Amino acid sequence: AQSVAQPEDQVNVAEGNPLTVKCTYSVSGNPYLFWYVQYPNRGLQFLLKYITGDNLVKGSYGFEAEFNKSQTSFHLKKPSALVSDSALYFCAVSPYTGFQKLVFGTGTRLLVSP
């Protein structure tokens, strides 16, 4: 069975500094990996996904994520954080075959201070 771990409940960063939100996964076969963001009282918004190919995936709002197969990681990154990036971030994995059932991590709250 697939699983996702987000080891940090919260990440604090100052505006303008680079940010990293960590995610590791466990899945049989090749993974499909996703990042979503959730603002208060809102649904999830899709940021980016890794399917195959280039290990560096670029997504919405200046975010990118690096797929590392040997470390089974898919960390979310942004070169310069904005206060408006403060939100809850979820990593998710989908199996390679069968019906798509996303398995989500527990989420990481990102707080960007002015």
Added chain:
Amino acid sequence: EADIYQTPRYLVIGTGKKITLECSQTMGHDKMYWYQQDPGMELHLIHYSYGVNSTEKGDLSSESTVSRIRTEHFPLTLESARPSHTSQYLCASSENLGGTADTQYFGPGTRLTVL
């Protein structure tokens, strides 16, 4: 931006009431999903659908039921609401590109409180 809608956005009801949470999408997606999310916590899949007349239970046991009579509509019903049903319910649909890499798009959610 995905065109997926949920109503109501907020609902406060008493124990024992029957409720239906509405979810509609205008993207023509065959696959739809319901997730349950407690505040600030991970999402758990409770129902999904491959298409019209197809419904399946998800990974988290739920007393709710769903139906899929039309492609665009995937309502969730609780016959007799209880305080343990208090949660946020998120609906999603995914594109039909094939395989398990399709992106799921989420509605804004319904926050349900059962007194």
